[in-house]
Amino acid sequence: MxxxxxxxxxxxxxxxxxxxxxxxxxxNTYNDKEFLSNRFAEEKRISSFDKLSFVSKKKSKNDCVLENEVLRLRISSLGGMINEVFLKKYKAYDLIHVSHNKNLYLIKDSSFLYKMIFWVNSNKKHFKKNLISTDTLYFHPFFFQKRGKLMILIMRARNPYGVGFIDHIYTLNEGSQYHVDFHVRTVNLFPSIGKKTISINLEQKVFSLEKDRNWENSYTQIYYSHNKNSHSKVQSLSEKKSEERNIYNLNWIAHKQQFFATIFIPKKPLKNFFIRSENFPSGIFLKKIQSNILLKIKEHEEINIPFQLYFGPLDFSLLKKLDQKIENIIPFGWGFLKWINKxxxxxxxxxxxxxxxxxxxxxxxxxxxxxxxxxxxxxxxxxxxxxxxxxxxxxxxxxxxxxxxxxxxxxxxxxxxxxxxxxxxxxxxxxxxxxxxxxxxxxxxxxxxxxxxxxxxxxxxxxxxxxxxxxxxxxxxxxxxxxxxxxxxxxxxxxxxxxxxxxxxxxxxxxxxxxxxxxxxxxxxxxxxxxxxxxxxxxxxxxxxxxxxxxxxxxxxxxxxxxxxxxxxxxxxxxxxxKPTKRHYWKYRIKEIMKKKKDF
Known part of the structure; x- marks a missing residue:
């Protein structure tokens, strides 16, 4: 032959x-028609009533807006937390008009929930312990000031069971920065604080923003960094299935989408952190992410918890400036493939x-x-x-x-x-x-x-x-x-x-x-x-x-x-x-093998 x-x-x-x-x-396989049809129907329904719903929903007079060149944040009076994040320089994909022409909101209409839970003692004579959950409290703008390029807003809520206040402090730069400092503190509340364990709960429903839900979903997952054996390590939860995990010594956690992320960066590592992600098979949301943080405070000490929040694009240079290896959440591949891309x-x-x-x-x-x-x-x-x-x-x-x-x-x-x-x-x-x-x-x-x-x-x-x-x-x-x-x-x-x-x-x-x-x-x-x-x-x-x-x-x-x-x-x-042939290694090895075979 x-x-x-x-x-x-x-x-x-x-x-x-x-x-x-x-x-x-x-x-990365999925049922194209089912996903797209469900999402299209959901977007069409929302777009039909979008204007009406905004007109009928009356914003509280105490709601506040902070904005700079690239970011606009709305802080709700109920709970004193961010309930709307609008990115000015980007657009979301509109399936109805088949183009990127929708305003891009990372957070909107209660898609993000935050609450801090702790016990306080009543001032009454029978010494009753009461539970405070900040999402049920009404905050009002207590202080606002511009210091150079910084805007400082303090939202304050009164202790409903006695003396003292709870402050949510926001600091935003007027320039083109996507991060905001968020500080939780109590004022004159420590004599009333009962149990010294504080629970902080976070929940975010991640919006679908891109043309191809399949690709977007495959790139949407939770990344986090934690200290292990004196070294920081970046890990992630599954992007395909629901998963939960206990994390110790957390440095930061990112709710990463295909091109955007919501990132929480505590000033000090958190020792006890629980995270859970759940996938949505269709609709306008991709995932629901829930977190719980348990913190202990010392005797006769006020609550003082500083965070940094990032709401913005997965831009390599921007994330690198945060200086905690957060740029590694951009999925450039594994191992040396990541180095080739970066x-x-x-x-x-x-x-x-x-x-x-x-x-x-x-x-x-x-x-x-x-x-x-x-x-x-x-x-x-x-x-x-x-x-x-x-x-x-x-x-x-x-x-x-x-x-x-x-x-x-x-x-x-x-x-x-x-x-x-x-x-x-x-x-x-x-x-x-x-x-x-x-x-x-x-x-x-x-x-x-x-x-x-x-x-x-x-x-x-x-x-x-x-x-x-x-x-x-x-x-x-x-x-x-x-x-x-x-x-x-x-x-x-x-x-x-x-x-x-x-x-x-x-x-x-x-x-x-x-x-x-x-x-x-x-x-x-x-x-x-x-x-x-x-x-x-x-x-x-x-x-x-x-x-x-x-x-x-x-x-x-x-x-x-x-x-x-x-x-x-x-x-x-x-x-x-x-030319005279030089001794070749493989030639020598083959000759040796043949010799041994012949002797055998």
Whole structure:
């Protein structure tokens, strides 16, 4: 049977990529139509009564508003806590109008609840203990002052069972900062405080804000940092199932969405913290997150609990300024993939972003820069392929000669041929394996980059979500219920690149005749596989891969025409064959194995 000219490095790379995509897709599958239809119906119902509900709901006169350039907070008189957070520079996706044009509220209409519970002694003679829950108390604006760029607001509630007050103090910077200092204290209340244990309860229902609920839900989860063995450690709860956990020595906790987060940062680590998350299968909310904190205060001591709250985007530079490794909640991938995204792709992207060009153009420029950086690897890979094709007749001869012989003899002859020709066959495998982490890291880069959120490019309305030129009345497994033009273009470019990169470049008619049909069929499956798997991925990813393959095609023609001379390569191979062979490790090992086998 005639031997096939298989490119084993490409096949190994293909199977690794297929495995990665299968696992990645498996953990992100859901019923598109059910989720979208339920959410669409819910949004339509809310939008119909939105204006009416705002008119009928009378805001208390004691409700206060704090705002700066990027943030607007409404503090309710009932409970004295934030009941509305509006981000001025961002918009939420509107399924009805199919665009990012809704005002973006991280918190609204009691989606966030806060209460502190503790016991106080009554001033009456029979010494009765009473429970205070701050969510039932009415707070009024007791003090407001601007100190430079800082705005300070104190909301005060009276102890309903005697003397003393409870203050909620808010401090907000007038600039473009997304964090607010929140301070809870009591005034002249300590003689009345009964049990010295205080319970703080938090609850937030996380809004769905993006186009693709599937992707948004897969990126919405709880992250937290806690001290363990004198080291801070960042961990997370499951994004797919309901989960609860007790945390000790908590440094901070983040209710993270795909592009935004609500983060609680206590000034001192909290020793006893309980957290629970619950998923919503449909509707306008993604998750319900509940927390409970138990604090002990000393005898004759007032309550004094400082926090910092962050309501804003998952912007790497902003989160890094918080200086507690909070930027690690941006899901850039695990292990070294995270480093590739943070210190390679993100750096290149931020540099090109300064050009103020369209973000689609920035992705194209980023692709060109990355391909130029990796061009030496491409050159070596293509040169190895050319050299392998030139010694193909000798490889075929060895295969024919040792067809029915000991495989070790055949392997030994192959290694001798590679050594004489000056070829290291493992270098091609290393090149392929080196590019796989880069390939996969991009799957985490584009869906999490807030700079691309809502940015358009030609027919694409959001580079962090899929583009669609046709909606299908049915859903295809893995593919989805829409047609992405960028995915089609990428698959076509990949097919052309696969065909060109595996064509025989030799002018020898015998080689051409022998290898014309030797391209393994499995390599042609790659465009089909990618067409199925990335149809619902971020359009920025499809754009990057499309341009990347166009550049690859151009590089092949450029390298073949200007950099590689097959006659010189053939001459170099012949010169290497005439040189005395050096002792080769693998040749020596094979010889030793054969010797032992013969003695045995």
């Amino acid at each position: 005639k031997e096939k000219n298989l490119d084993y490095n490409s096949i190994i790379g293909l199977f690794l990529i297929l495995l990665i995509l299968t696992v990645f897709t498996y953990f 210190y390679f792709f993100l750096v290149i992207f931020q540099f090109l972003e300064k050009t103020n060009l369209n973000y689609g153009v920035i992705i194209i420029l980023m692709t060109i820069v990355v391909k130029l950086i990796l061009s030496p690897i491409t050159y070596k890979q293509y040169k190895l392929s050319a050299m392998m094709k030139l010694i193909r007749p000798e490889i075929d001869e060895i295969n024919k000669k040792f067809r029915n012989s000991d495989p070790l003899k055949k392997q030994r002859a192959m290694m001798e041929l590679y050594q004489k020709a000056g070829i290291n066959p493992m270098s091609g495998c290393f090149s392929a394996l080196f590019q796989i982490p880069i390939f996969y890291s991009l799957f985490k880069f584009f869906p999490t980059l807030i700079n691309l959120r809502g940015k358009s490019f030609f027919w694409v309305d959001d580079l962090t979500s899929y583009d669609s030129i046709l909606e299908l009345p049915f859903s295809i497994p893995f593919y989805g219920n829409h047609v992405s033009l960028l995915t089609l273009l990428y698959s076509l470019a990949l097919l052309i690149y696969t065909k060109i990169s595996n064509n025989v470049s030799s002018n020898d008619p015998l080689i051409n005749q022998k290898n014309a049909s030797d391209m393994p069929f499995i390599l042609y499956l790659m465009p089909i596989i990618m067409l199925l798997f990335i149809n619902s991925y971020a359009s920025g990813l499809s754009l990057y891969y499309f341009i990347s393959n166009i550049i690859n095609i151009g590089l092949i023609f450029f390298i073949k025409k200007f950099l590689l001379d097959e006659n010189k390569i053939r001459q170099k191979i012949q010169e290497n064959k005439k």
